[in-house]
Amino acid sequence: MTGKVVLVATPIGNLGDLSPRAVEVLAAADVIACEDTRHTRKLLTAAGISPHRLVALHEHNEREQAERLVARAAAGESIAVVSDAGTPAISDPGERLVDVAVREGVVVEVVPGPSAAIAALVVSGLPAARFCFEGFLPRKGRDRADRLAAVAAEERTTVLFESPHRVGDTLADLVEVCGPTRRVALARELTKLYEEVWRGPLAEAVDWVDGRAVRGEFVIVVGGAERVAAGEADVDDALALRLAAGVDTKTAVAEVAAELRVPKRQVYAAALRLTR
Ligand code: SAM
Numbered sequence: 473m474t475g476k477v478v479l480v481a482t483p484i485g486n487l488g489d490l491s492p493r494a495v496e497v498l499a500a501a502d503v504i505a506c507e508d509t510r511h512t513r514k515l516l517t518a519a520g521i522s523p524h525r526l527v528a529l530h531e532h533n534e535r536e537q538a539e540r541l542v543a544r545a546a547a548g549e550s551i552a553v554v555s556d557a558g559t560p561a562i563s564d565p566g567e568r569l570v571d572v573a574v575r576e577g578v579v580v581e582v583v584p585g586p587s588a589a590i591a592a593l594v595v596s597g598l599p600a601a602r603f604c605f606e607g608f609l610p611r612k613g614r615d616r617a618d619r620l621a622a623v624a625a626e627e628r629t630t631v632l633f634e635s636p637h638r639v640g641d642t643l644a645d646l647v648e649v650c651g652p653t654r655r656v657a658l659a660r661e662l663t664k665l666y667e668e669v670w671r672g673p674l675a676e677a678v679d680w681v682d683g684r685a686v687r688g689e690f691v692i693v694v695g696g697a698e699r700v701a702a703g704e705a706d707v708d709d710a711l712a713l714r715l716a717a718g719v720d721t722k723t724a725v726a727e728v729a730a731e732l733r734v735p736k737r738q739v740y741a742a743a744l745r746l747t748r
Pocket residue numbers: 484485555557558559560561562563564586587588589632633634635659660661662663664689690691
């Protein structure tokens with residue numbers, strides 16, 4: 473018998489979102505690796521599955537547990553992996569286990585299903601064709617400032633997770649870097665009783681959160697930055713910097729065209745003008 477690791481998505485609130493295939497795979501698994509055994513026991517019991525094969529897999533033991541679980545899969549067992557809610561390995565344990573399984577040549581499968589990131593994106597009303605998932609921002613320091621700056625410059629829609637007591641601070645920081653009018657959606661308690669999606673400009677989102685005792689789980693979906701077309705002066709400045717630094721014309725033209733997203737021939741014409 474061939475063993476395998478199966479990542480199984482579970483509901484982010486509404487138990488009705490546990491798919492029939494998820495139930496089938498969880499019921500048939502030799503082991504179910506989960507973040508919190510009490511939490512998963514409740515889910516399994518509600519789904520009519522015997523909860524006796526649970527082992528804990530969380531951020532503090534994933535390193536050793538991954539080796540053990542993959543060894544069991546290599547020996548022929550079926551290892552199902554769930555997190556407390558949503559899709560494992562998305563800001564949740566599972567990534568390291570998959571990494572070890574892939575390295576050991578063990579089959580990895582997925583039972584797709586709920587994920588707060590995708591659910592929030594699709595209800596946000598913001599462009600969803602291309603998006604960027606940032607998970608939780610670092611809490612402080614240079615790392616946080618760098619990631620906030622990256623979100624501000626990002627032209628695609630960005631999806632962020634945040635804990636309820638930090639959502640106000642994060643929105644205030646986003647106003648600082650993205651400006652007050654950037655569009656945002658706050659998706660709260662998705663699939664649950666008090667599900668709510670607020671949409672509007674960032675500055676008003678701060679007021680909305682400030683004005684109420686917000687509870688529950690939040691996803692922040694930030695609209696992308698407007699693309700600003702580079703003008704002739706921007707092209708000249710970027711080129712002049714490189715040429716003065718001794719970069720050859722061909723390389724300078726290629727770099728500036730890529731950086732400012734302008735056609736190479738336009739940058740080449742500017743280079744001719746500057747070097748004449
Ligand atoms: N792996 C999970 C997934 O795929 O949905 C995400 C786990 S992450 C530790 C938890 C974060 O997901 C929360 O802080 C919140 O940002 C978001 N989240 C989870 N459930 C949610 C819900 N029902 N409504 C809104 N956001 C939710």
